[in-house]
Amino acid sequence: MTDTARTPALARAWVRAGTERVLAAVAGLDEAGLSAGTVLPGWTRAHLAAHIAANADALGNLVRWAATGVRTPMYASPGERAAGIDRGPALSAAELRAWLTDSAHRLAAGLDGLTDEQWRHEVVTAQGRTVPATELPWMRAREVCVHAVDLGAGTAFADLPDGFLTALVDEVREKRGLTGLPDGPLPDVAAWLTGRPHALAGAPELGPWL
Known part of the structure; x- marks a missing residue:
């Protein structure tokens, strides 16, 4: 894949598009709708929505790392990611929507605040890859776009x-x-x-x- 095929600016546009679809999908779901299954085995919509929200918080940690130079892992422990997913079914529809919305806005604000130099700072993903901060928008775009489809609430790959x-x-x-x-x-x-x-x-x- 060439560099021009996926720039940070394009990735941020895809983040916005995917986030809008996720928020629109969850806006129309009550607790019963959120308890429905997804195409991911064992995951309800509530699990998936919580994962998307927790992912925004985790990527926000990497944004702070890039901004401050202080090592801030995506997750504080191996179990934190799973705990975030499991939190979903315990929340009301309103609480889950608020988490999704607030976490997305915090991440967007953090990315907006990075300087040209900070975008070049390296961080380490949850999988142990060392990447420049310019990779973070693409990591988020994958999450919101693909999982918008997984929610099964009107968005398709097309x-x-x-x-x-x-x-x-x-x-x-x-x-x-x-x-x-x-x-x-x-x-x-x-x-x-x-x-x-x-x-x-x-x-x-x-x-x-x-």
């Missing part, structure tokens, strides 16, 4: 920006070590690569990604 889908396909194909892709519409190829439902005939089954 609704996501083509540029985002192209960047996603390039990244996941490389991570899965695939040299070729099945023929078909870009949204279906992206869905297949990430282990989500798709309409590609004869494509081998892949496990969930992200």
